[in-house]
Amino acid sequence: MESILRDIVQRYIKESGSVVSILQDTQDRFGYIPHEAISYFSNELNIPESRFFGVATFYSQFYLKPRGKNIITACCGTACHVRGVDKTVSAVKRALELRPDEDTTDDNQFTLEKVACLGFCSIAPVVLVNGEVFGKAAAEKIVRKINSIRKSEDEE
Amino acid sequence: MKNSIVIRVCMGPAGIAAGGRAVLDEFRKTLTDKKIPAEISNRCTHHQVGCMGLCARDVLVDVIIKGHKTSYEFVKPDMVRKIVDQHIIGGEPVKQWLADGHMHKFLEKQVKVVLSDCGVIDPEDIEAYISRGGYSSCEKIFGNFSPEELIHEIKLSGLRGRGGAGFPTGLKWELARKSEGNTKYIICNADEGDPGAFMDRAVIEGNPHSVIEGMITGAYATGAQKGYVYIRAEYPLAVERIKQAITQAREKNYLGKNIFGSSFNFDIEIKLGAGAFVCGEETALIASIEGQRGMPRAKPPFPVHKGLWGKPTVINNAETLANIPHIIRNGAAWFSGLGTEDSKGTKVFALTGKIKNSGLIEVPMGITLREIIHDIGGGLEPGKHLKAVQTGGPSGGCIPAEMLDIKVDYESLAKAGCIVGSGGMIVLDNDDCMVNIAKYFLNFTQSESCGKCVPCRIGTKRMLEMLERITNGLGQPGDIEKLEQLSADIKSGSLCGLGQTAPNPVLSTIKYFRDEYEAHIFDKKCPAGVCNSLLTFTIIEDRCKGCQACAKACPSKAITGEKKKPHAIDQSLCIKCGACFEVCKFRSVEKA
Known part of the structure; x- marks a missing residue:
């Protein structure tokens, strides 16, 4: 881990406005921002940890906890809202057996996240499954995809 | 003519989602097939293009033979063979798959300036852009225009910022030009955070070089040597294309040192947004590039005087910048000939929601909403009635169906309690509950409020709670008046545009649909059948x-x-x- 973090620091050591970029690179590598990474950056760059946490908690893109292996992203932009993405979200929640306040399954296989707008408004509602775009995403389509991921993982 | 047959496959966001890549691959495979006469396959080029506009009918494919264009809709890979055999070889279009009827109506009332090359050229090829006159405006200014003359030209054109506020672009450039200091910056704001809007995304994906050309022009006018493109990380394809375009422009020496044979140096760097709506606000955007929490600060000093790292900084929206090359190429008089008295030029809108032809449109300012909805948009689905059109996203408002003849320009929409905004246009029908829509936007602004100003942070929360109560059947007499009072307080007590406009969706729905609020509160009914608790x-x-x-x-x-x-x-x-x-x-x- 340390060698990865060292690389990231080296890349940005000369720039003063790099806290956001450092965190973006860290998240790219680990899928979330481990506390150890923040401690490391804080020591190396002599920037208080609080600044890293301040930035990390301000922007919705950053996660301080590990996320599921498969990411389901539901677009909750206006067009998706009026085209009924809520129904798809509740169906996905049922399929993943998530409690109302949960976003990751107990086995860490799936995370369901909501974003404001992905810019696919003309084919609303839109859901991404591991980056693959599902337009006019009726609940059954996404649930079927989830089941097929589960099945292929069981076989492995 | 060497390549007298051209095939274009739409690879805008919707085109890709509908399987555009597979269609393009199939064309490639079919055309290199041995059974196709060599003479035809040699004459034939096929390439991807950015958004063609009519996203609802993707994948769209244009087949152009000797300048004559035929459009196909809903193309699937297994249809390609027949299109090649019957149309490209046989010369007989496959009638049942043609999109021409829809395309014609969809395009008839549009005027394409910013989108004129979008859906036509390969966005990943700088030569394609150059062959359509790209970068000729830069060639023209370096050597022929002084920065002051250039600013004068933009002022004459009447161009106003397309990001929402509508500030005159020429004036902004002039202020930055006159601002003292040797180091200046220009920033392209592509942090398109409005839910329900994807104009900047489409422009950057479909024609990234036009934005770069606009930035070079702005840099020359203001004296900035460094530019930033601040773009949402949620748009991976747009990020990829603008990166690629910058690299290609550097290779041509359009960016770098002594560009276009002048003594002027200018280069561009990309900064990725990290998911905060408030970063569309200028001072918050600057804070974000500086690596801080994206919180706005009080103005003045304005960014043109004291911006990024304390230096004079111009921030222009991506669509605004994409207009610049056209103004330089065709002249200010041409541009100001489009649009209305105070709103010049065209505007790109993302037409979505309950409409048949949803997609990306560009119309002259001053067109009526009726023309957009019924002519370009093709109306609503059978049996559905138009209820309202929401413009300007979370900062905007709703225009009710009775006001369909309203002109779409900065002044007319403002008079109706709406805004042009960044260009989201969401069509709502009789199945949509207006209280629910207001709640949706409040939920958005409440969670995106940066928290600096108390009226915005707590006020939006209280408004949201009230709307939740109303939609849950627990509304009380006096709630509407309370919402109105709180709205006024939030508007006057917030520092930036987010707070100042956050109550707008509530105010405009109360203004035009007060009866729906009353039905929720007094009769405990949701007329549209949306709010579950009341059903x-x-x-x-x-x-x-x-x-x-x-x-x-x-x-x-x-x-x-x-x-x-x-x-x-x-x-x-x-x-x-x-x-x-x-x-x-x-x-x-x-x-x-």
Whole structure:
């Protein structure tokens, strides 16, 4: 881990406005921002940890906890809202057996996240499954995809 | 003519989602097939293009033979062979798949300036852009225009910022030019955070070089040596294309040192947004590039005087910048000939929601909303009635169906309590509840408020709670007046545009749809049938097949019944979650 973090620091050591970029690179590598990474950056760059946490908690893109292996992203932009993405979200929640306040399954296989707008408004509602775009995403389509991921993982 | 046959495949966001890549691959495969006469396959080029506009009918494919264009819609890979055999080789278009009827109506009233090359050229090829006159405006300014003359030209054109506020672009450049200091910056704002808007995305994906050309021009006018493109990380394809375009421009020496044979140096760097709506605000955007929490600060000093790292900084929206090359190429008089007295030029809108031809459109300012909805948009689905059109996203408002003849320009929309905004245009029909829509936007602004100003941070929260109560059937007399009062306080007590406009969706829905609020509060009814708490769910016995799907889905075990026999809902146990309604495949659950 340390060698990865060292690389990231080296890349940005000369720039003063790099806290956001450092965190973006860290998240790219680990899928979330481990506390150890923040401690490391804080020591190396002599920037208080609080600044890293301040930035990390301000922007919705950053996660301080590990996320599921498969990411389901539901677009909750206006067009998706009026085209009924809520129904798809509740169906996905049922399929993943998530409690109302949960976003990751107990086995860490799936995370369901909501974003404001992905810019696919003309084919609303839109859901991404591991980056693959599902337009006019009726609940059954996404649930079927989830089941097929589960099945292929069981076989492995 | 060497390549007298051109095939274009739409690879805008919707085109890709509908399988555009597979269609393009299939064309490539089919055309290199041995059975195609070499003479035809040699003459034939095929390439991807950015958004063609009519996203609702993707994948769109244009086949152009000797300048004559034919458009196909809903193209799937297995249709490619027939298009090649019958049309490209045989010369006979495949009639049943043609999009021309829709395309014609869709395009008839549009005027394409910013989007003129979008959906025509390969966005990943700088030569394609150059062959359509790209970068000629830069060639023209370096050597012929002084920065002051250039600013004068932009002022004459009447161009105003397309990001929302509508500030005159020429004036902004002039202020930055006159600002003292040797180091200056220009920033392209592509942090398109409005939910329901994707204009900047389409422009950058479809024609990234036009934005770069606009930035070079702005840099020359203001004296900036360094530019930033601040773009949302949620748009991976747009990020990829602008990166690629910058690299290509550097290779041509359009960016770098002594560009266009002048003594002027200018280069561009990309900064990725990290998911904060408020970063569309200028001072918050600057804070974000500086690596801080994206919180706005008080103005003045304005960024043109004291911006990034304390230096004079111009921030222009991506669509604004994409207009610049056209103004330089065709002259200010041409541009100001489009649009109305105070709103010049065209505007790109993302037309979405309950409309047939949803997609990306560009119209002259001053066109009526009726023309957009009925002519370009093709109207609503049969049996649905237009209720309102929401413009300007979370900062905007709703225009009711009765006002369909309103002109779409900065002044007319402002008079109606709406804004042009960044260009989201969402069509709502009789199935949409206006209180729910207001709640949706408040939920958005409340969670995106940066928290600096108390009225915005706490006020939006209180408004949201009130709207939640109303939609849950717990509204009380006086709630509407309270919402209005709180709205006024939030507007006057917030520092930046987010707080100052956050109450707008509520105010405009109260203004035009007060009766819907009253129905929720006094009659405990949701006229559109959206707010579950105000509905009663019942099972229609005749239609129920007894499949037990609803009983399984019901979290409160309110549904009982034997297999293959009609089920029933115990109203005393029902928590009105709507799960039964969603799972029933036989439409036997009724809500009223």
